[in-house]
Amino acid sequence: MEELGLGPNGGLIYCMEHLEENLDDWLTEELENLLDDDYLVFDCPGQIELFSHVPVLKNFVEHLQRKNFNVCGVYLLDSQFISDVTKFISGCMASLSVMVQLELPQVNILSKMDLVKNKRDIEYYLNPEPQILLSELNLRMAPQFEKLNKALADLVDEYSMVSFVPLDLRKESSIRYVLSQIDNCIQYGEDADVKVKDFDPDDPDDDAD
Incomplete structure (x- = not known):
């Protein structure tokens, strides 16, 4: 940064x-050493600039796909900052910009739930109603923004961006989900051979479960 006169x-x-x-x-050499x-x-x-403004990560993803990797995006939104509707909509828009840029299936996660x-205050935003979001936006914003608010709420609803998965690192069940x-x-794993023993009704492990 100092040598080139660049900021962070x-x-x-x-x-x-x-x-x-x-x-x-x-990278190609490293990938060739991996197991199937x-x-x-x-x-x-x-x-966010790396995902929404420049094509670097999109090209990186396409490189992996050419190597026959199945790729998805995992977008982490810090749950500690989702305390009102305006911040939530802002997070949704950032997440949507990443999805549009990378053109990947995407899992949206509310991270750091263990610190909330x-x-x-957070659970309301895991699966909110778009019309309620719109009503809250209109209450928080000046009247001239009503059309913009409706467009944003419709966009969130259309792309199902109101669905987030909470992640609490203290709970193994949360991580597994x-x-x-x-x-x-x-x-992942759909190409693997089916193991007959996994479906054996006499398996003592099944009885233990």
């Missing part, structure tokens, strides 16, 4: 573009 966002974009230019070198059933998680930087003190949603998106 510019430096990050420069690094990601450098990564993109070298995808066919180190390996499960990869790419933890991406959080700057009053979960009632999130993982099952991701597995479903990428169809």
Whole structure:
């Protein structure tokens, strides 16, 4: 950053573009060393510009797809900041911009639920009614924004962006549920051979369950 005279966002974009230019070198070699059933998680930087304004990550995704990887996006929205309807709509719009840019099936997660003190403030937004969202937006905004509010509420409803999966790291069941949603998106394990013993009614493990 100092050498090139770049700020934090510019430096990050420069690094990601450098990564993109070298995808066919180190990354392809690493991918070829993986097993067929390996499960990869790419933890991406959080700057929204990388997903909504520049094509770097889209090209990265397409590179993986050319290598026959099933890919999905997992968008994490910090639940601690979803305390009112305006912040929720803003989070939905950011999530939608990522989905449109990457053109991937996407799982939207309300992260850090374990740090939320009053979960009632958050649970309302896990599956809210669009018309109620619109009413609340109109109450919070000036009258001249009513048409814009309706367009935003309709967009959220049309793309089913009002559906978020809560993630509480303290609960194993929460982690498993999130993982099952991701597995479903990428169809993980569907090509695996069926194991007969898994369906054996005499299996003592089944009786234990």
